[in-house]
Amino acid sequence: MMEAAQSVLMLLLFVVHSPTNFAQQDATMDNRAAGKSVVDAVIKCLDRASIFPDDRNILRRIACAETQYGQNAITFTESNWGGIWQVTAADFERTQNTGRYPHLVHLHDNIKTLWNIQWNSLDRRDLLKPFYSGLVARLVLTLTEIAENKPIPVLISAQAGYWQAYYNPLGSLPAFQTAATSNACESQCLGRLDICIMMDSSGSIGFLNFFLARVFLKDLLGSFEGGSARAALVVFSSTVHLTFPLDTNMTWSEKRLAALDTKLTPHLRDNTHTAAAIKYCIDMFNSTPSIPGVPKINLVITDDTVANTAPLAAAVGITSFAVGVGSEVVLSELLQITDNNRDRVHYLDNFQDLAEFFRQLNRETCEIPQTPRINDTISDSLIRAERRYFRYPVREEGIHIRISTTAGKIAAYYSYTETNPSDAVNDGKIDGITVIPYHKARTTSASRLDSAGSSSDLPLVEVYITVVGMSENNNYTIQGTTYMTNAVSVANYLCKIVLFIYGCLLLVGSVLT
Known part of the structure; x- marks a missing residue:
């Protein structure tokens, strides 16, 4: 009987102190993944690499005009391997032609270094993965812009002509302009800044x-x-x-x-x-x-x-x-x-x-994240598809994130590395109350001030959170507290229950003997 009580005690303590597991999600490498958040994640990854010139936002607009971010029914039909950006077989072959385009040699080397991709070993079927489709499309634009000296314009009307002339000769100019200015392609952020x-x-x-x-x-x-x-x-x-x-x-x-x-x-x-x-x-x-x-x-x-x-x-x-x-x-x-x-x-x-x-x-x-103080409760409102971004420090004991919805519906994601996580790229989803653990492998710098203004000599881990409005109007609150504070409170409460159960077991045992 004593052993049973001890087992119950150990189980409850494990539940109290066990942090939420995280599993990295990266839909940009999933076959036939689609959606605005997938396209955003691909473009952010390419921009961070800093190996391409400024694309003037045309890559995003092409994805929207070609396939509505992959959500058009024709995007992944049989033998259509161009992916979200609908890259043609001829353009794919251009990106492998280092004889005609010597600029590619340096770009291929950078791609190998950054993402361990051996370019000439790629098959066009790989473009079913959004990241590869976006990467090939970006190479095609770079060849047009640099090797053929055709700079990308800024205005949408001029980009429509550029797209038709150098990317999709069968494309409709009005369709490109309509897609590029639609809410589906360039959603408005009302902002909290x-x-x-x-x-x-x-x-x-x-x-x-x-x-x-x-x-x-x-x-x-x-x-x-x-x-x-x-x-x-x-x-x-x-x-x-x-x-x-x-x-x-x-x-x-x-x-x-x-x-x-x-x-x-x-x-x-x-x-x-x-x-x-x-x-x-x-x-x-x-x-x-x-x-x-x-x-x-x-x-x-x-x-x-x-x-x-x-x-x-x-x-x-x-x-x-x-x-x-x-x-x-x-x-x-x-x-x-x-x-x-x-x-x-x-x-x-x-x-x-x-x-x-x-x-x-x-x-x-x-997209610049808010940095609330630990224990502060933030109340906010979002329209459908609008996003709000947060950044919290994570100390060694972890952080406890509580999100409550008072109207509508929201979705929330967190990441240690992506400053704007989404359903496409994240380290985990936040549902109600979520414990986010500390991970030394994801430290950003040492001995910095946290959001509460207190100094620490421990390496700082930061977690980034995105909250997305899923209904027409959404009201929610978000609060970050130290995990240990919450764990201790819960543990104290559970310990009282455990002691009560333990006492009952002892009483029953004494009666039976």
């Missing part, structure tokens, strides 16, 4: 170009309308002019109109002083009451050189994006703004290219 937008207003920008810049600002602000984002707008030249601050009471409609107003958003027409604008936004963030955990973002749009001010913004937890327009922009100086993060630097040939660029900036700024 604070953003300070800085627009260059110097004399080097002509009257027409500054008008185009105002229209872009209006559209960018409109992309956040209806959400919980806060935005400030400043224009700068030798001086800085504030159009509206972060904590304004203006409606989003009023903000859009203010961006177009020549008095509220004036063309200052003097020298460029980007450093002053960045300092102005930093001071605004410091003086405006913040929402704990919500990302702080600086966005600079300029046509001229900049000063070295990036460390100022990064040092106070501000994520910076830089958009350079025209031939006078120097890449190294844009990188100073983004703290040398190449993924957050964009270059456009002219101000006309700004017309549709707001969609990409909306998506990229929304």
